[in-house]
Amino acid sequence: MIQPNYENGSIINLVSSVTQAMGNNSIHHKPLPFIESDFISSKKNVVFIVLDGLGYTFLKEQGNSFFSKHLVGNCTSVFPSTTATAITSFMTGMSPAQHAVTGWFVYLKELGTISAILPFKPRYGGEVFSKSDVYAKDIFKQSTIFENITRKSYTLSNDYIINSDYTKFYSKGSTSVAYKKENIENFVMNLMGIVQDTPGEKFIYAYWPTFDAIAHKNGIHSLNCKNHSQELAKALENFVYSISNTNSIVIITADHGLIDGEKDALIDIEHHPKLKDTLVMPLSGDPRAAYCYVRQGMAGVFEEYAKEHLSDVCSIYKSSELVENHFYGLDEPDPKLRDRIGDYVLIPKENYVIKDKVLGESPHQHTGHHGGLSEDEMYVPVIIIEP
Structure with missing residues (x-):
């Protein structure tokens, strides 16, 4: 990393x-x-x-x-x-x-x-x-x-x-x-x-x-x-x-x-309905760095599921950890930063990517990826x- x-x-x-x-x-x-x-x-x-x-x-x-x-x-x-x-x-x-x-x-x-x-x-x-x-x-x-x-x-x-x-x-x-x-x-x-x-x-x-x-x-x-x-x-x-x-x-x-990436290195949120149920909105960010907005009171469920089922293929961070450890910069953050990085960040390992989809969106999958x-x-x- x-x-x-x-x-x-x-x-x-x-x-x-x-x-x-x-x-x-x-x-x-x-x-x-x-x-x-x-x-x-x-x-x-x-x-x-x-x-x-x-x-x-x-x-x-x-x-x-x-x-x-x-x-x-x-x-x-x-x-x-x-x-x-x-x-x-x-x-x-x-x-x-x-x-x-x-x-x-x-x-x-x-x-x-x-x-x-x-x-x-x-x-x-x-x-x-x-x-x-x-x-x-x-x-x-x-x-x-x-x-x-x-x-x-x-x-x-x-x-x-x-x-x-x-x-x-x-x-x-x-x-x-x-x-x-x-x-x-x-x-x-x-x-x-x-x-x-x-x-x-x-x-x-x-x-x-x-x-x-x-x-x-x-x-x-x-x-x-x-x-x-x-x-x-x-x-x-x-x-x-x-x-x-x-x-x-x-x-x-x-x-x-x-x-x-590879076809078998796709983490599809649709295949993890319990995790999806903890989210208040779709993922944002990128397939190599996904922001998760978690429902109030569901953080424990999110963490437990992610660590048990995704830790082999994703690094799991609280968004606040990445801010405090200067992944976004050394400066005092703009107040909007906190709103735009969710509660947790999933950073796929190796050549994995993480995706979900929303209505109206093309299901197309890229071959090359970045963001991680x-x-x-x-x-x-x-x-x-x-x-």
Whole structure:
């Protein structure tokens, strides 16, 4: 089990290193010890690329590549090691304890529902909350790194997510640029354009989600993932070459890694009706880190059943234990955190995942998973290139 190293070795510390170099005087965490902020600050163009799902373990297994050639180290993701939580940390510089985006599915007490937080809609589907006059600013309160640095900022997102409520809120303070979804050539072309055709010192935050999508569908150890990582490496190598002599630095990392699940490693809550009866609502969080909201007076029954029937395949924690032991961060938690992590957290062991379902929800099962505390999920690469 790998606990996030918020002291000096997580993606939040990486963000601190980068934003401190660009005038952020309100950083919340120490910089990474192996990155020189002065070196970053001397560069006209700071390009920060997040390759969703491209974990450190996966990268090391690929052998020599453009990425491994420029690998300077690794750091941990946050907990849970999932896109919604980690990307919010990237875009705010805050720990999950501070921003309280605690997984893919987040219980929003303000609305009395479990949300899919990135699409900004109910877990069961339907329309986005803003169609009912509930806006991102009503749910999210944090400032962004783009608002806190002194440079002009650009965010590069695909045309599918760029106008989402979540993306628009957490891109505040930047100029948003869209590229064609799943089109690596268009991604690189837009990066080149921002570096070469816009004046002055600038910070560019670019997000590529396709690797993660391929890993979810096919598995992290699939040929599809290997081929796409090679495609990414080649495209970004060409990008780096194209911006030679522009006084730039390119920093590449990921939000998390993944593991592959198996059909017989599924913990289905429907097969545990006694446990389900102790819950006041469906699970939230992620299949690798599930939040359980337990009925009043049923905590003893929940604990007894979980320890007897699930302890071989799940680690069982009181949510308060994880807060007190700094799994969500070193900071004073936002008051909303307690509402969003339930009473207990089930963290599946090995390659197990835990699932339930709600009406209207697709029963589709991914092959690749993340959110847990395994080495493969938690460690991400830190790649630094000076063109």
